[in-house]
Amino acid sequence: MTAFFHALASQDFLQIAFIGGLLASIACGVMGSYVVVKRMSFLAGGIAHAVLGGMGVAYFFGKSPISGAIAAALVAAWVIGWVSLRWRQTADTIIAALWSVGMAVGVIFISMTPGYNVDLMSYLFGNILMIPRSDLYIMATLDGLIMLAVLVFYQQFMAVCFDEEFARLRGLPVVFFYLLLLTLVALTVVVLIQVVGLILVIALLTLPAAIAAQYLRRLAPIMVLATILGMLFTGGGLALSYTPDLPAGATIILVAGTAYLVSLLVTGFARRRRC
Amino acid sequence: MNPIVILKGVSFSYGGPPVLEEVDLAVEEGEFLGLVGPNGSGKSTLLKILLGLLEPSSGQAEILGGTPAQARGAIGYVPQFAAFPHDFPISAGEVVLQGRLGHVRIFGGYRAKDREIARQALLETYVWDLKDQPIGSLSGGQLQRVLLARALATQPKLLILDEPTASIDPRAEEDIFDLLKKLKSRMTILVVSHDIGFISQYVTRIACLNRRLVCHTTSALTGEMIQQLYGSPVRMIRHTTR
Numbered sequence A: 001m002t003a004f005f006h007a008l009a010s011q012d013f014l015q016i017a018f019i020g021g022l023l024a025s026i027a028c029g030v031m032g033s034y035v036v037v038k039r040m041s042f043l044a045g046g047i048a049h050a051v052l053g054g055m056g057v058a059y060f061f062g063k064s065p066i067s068g069a070i071a072a073a074l075v076a077a078w079v080i081g082w083v084s085l086r087w088r089q090t091a092d093t094i095i096a097a098l099w100s101v102g103m104a105v106g107v108i109f110i111s112m113t114p115g116y117n118v119d120l121m122s123y124l125f126g127n128i129l130m131i132p133r134s135d136l137y138i139m140a141t142l143d144g145l146i147m148l149a150v151l152v153f154y155q156q157f158m159a160v161c162f163d164e165e166f167a168r169l170r171g172l173p174v175v176f177f178y179l180l181l182l183t184l185v186a187l188t189v190v191v192l193i194q195v196v197g198l199i200l201v202i203a204l205l206t207l208p209a210a211i212a213a214q215y216l217r218r219l220a221p222i223m224v225l226a227t228i229l230g231m232l233f234t235g236g237g238l239a240l241s242y243t244p245d246l247p248a249g250a251t252i253i254l255v256a257g258t259a260y261l262v263s264l265l266v267t268g269f270a271r272r273r274r275c
Numbered sequence B: 001m002n003p004i005v006i007l008k009g010v011s012f013s014y015g016g017p018p019v020l021e022e023v024d025l026a027v028e029e030g031e032f033l034g035l036v037g038p039n040g041s042g043k044s045t046l047l048k049i050l051l052g053l054l055e056p057s058s059g060q061a062e063i064l065g066g067t068p069a070q071a072r073g074a075i076g077y078v079p080q081f082a083a084f085p086h087d088f089p090i091s092a093g094e095v096v097l098q099g100r101l102g103h104v105r106i107f108g109g110y111r112a113k114d115r116e117i118a119r120q121a122l123l124e125t126y127v128w129d130l131k132d133q134p135i136g137s138l139s140g141g142q143l144q145r146v147l148l149a150r151a152l153a154t155q156p157k158l159l160i161l162d163e164p165t166a167s168i169d170p171r172a173e174e175d176i177f178d179l180l181k182k183l184k185s186r187m188t189i190l191v192v193s194h195d196i197g198f199i200s201q202y203v204t205r206i207a208c209l210n211r212r213l214v215c216h217t218t219s220a221l222t223g224e225m226i227q228q229l230y231g232s233p234v235r236m237i238r239h240t241t242r
């Protein structure tokens, strides 16, 4: 552990990784709370896998992967959002299709990319230690956007998540706010993929908020606690992985998963005691 | 008297067999109308047409002199099934405030006036002391009163309730109907129920629906009417509550 803090004080890449983790925690704490209370982790998973397609295509054409990721995330969010508002029953199937097709496109384009071999593993499991400094600015901008939108539209987002039909009857533009919410979820997914990769993105999106929701009964406090938990998990995972040289993304998720399990046991135990 | 709800020859189907056929109905201002009928008779569907959530496949619905979609702002609605998960992290007070959504500014949320209206609605339905409780902790009767408060917070001219007491105990059911009785001097009320015996002591008129509008009465229902409605004789349950 001390080795980690020494390295953190002196090593540039580790500082960037650490800050990247903190920035990702803000997005995942706030948007993850919506994903958990609105029960849309499958939908977020679909967006994440479509993002792999976008990154692969961008890489193939020599563009930065994050621009491809953002474009694909937006398209996927709008398609999925529109479909799930329109044909509720078949939305599941369409998300699953987008999920696998996005993944397939990504794998094919990455394999076709000439020159040196792109490490597919780093897309799948992320590589927080290799985040370019410029991505920190992108992540900070996305955090700013997310927080601004949630501050301004807190009531509207809450109404759409809580009771869509009633919100529509009150004259709220439900489609607009639902798609805006999914857009923000999509951008969060992009940020998180940098940190923990595609496979683990859902875990970091849902675990902190799910733990927070076990203890708190109001949305705003859940967002705050989920953000703090996310910071603890990313920071802790990074520190734990340093000395034994474990993959950072996977270690972060193990920390989060362990915390969730412990929390489940504790609340389950407390509930049993009360009865 | 002027009718605020007019249905003319309304038919509807979800793509299969007809769910509503040639329904004609006029509701006068100030009426407290009970809409009864067996399960699957199209009661909820009829309400959704009144709310503009569904379009009739033929016929016309006119509310407050306009289309249902235009009249929405003046309709308070208590749905049959709570569409939300019960562990949603929201307090009773926040739910009632959502009745003010149509009036809320795009930026900045609810105003003091909205909070005052929500407070009145919570007091009126006797759930003011529950306002900080998460909805998941409320009993069935309390939740229904919170949903009624949310509908009242919209300051409706027409209040529509879809089986508001289907899943709560008789005590709480009486409380809700006593509340509606108080409200009827201020607004027109349309309430769906399948408990004819019970609501007939509260409402000013009953309309019976079974795909078509089968009967219509201002007096107590006769056994014959019920037989006509359900297609078989049923025992009439008399609630001797007051």
Ligand SMILES: Nc1ncnc2c1ncn2[C@@H]1O[C@H](COP(=O)(O)OP(=O)(O)O)[C@@H](O)[C@H]1O
Residues within 6 Å of the ligand: B014, B019, B037, B038, B039, B040, B041, B042, B043, B044, B045, B046
């Ligand atoms: N969304 C829907 N899609 C298809 N059929 C429906 C839908 N909603 C209701 N129905 C059918 O329409 C009929 C009337 O339903 P409903 O209006 O809910 O009746 P009630 O409220 O009187 O019990 C039923 O046969 C029901 O199965």
Ligand SMILES: [Mg+2]
Residues within 6 Å of the ligand: B043, B044, B045, B080, B162, B163
């Ligand atoms: Mg019904």
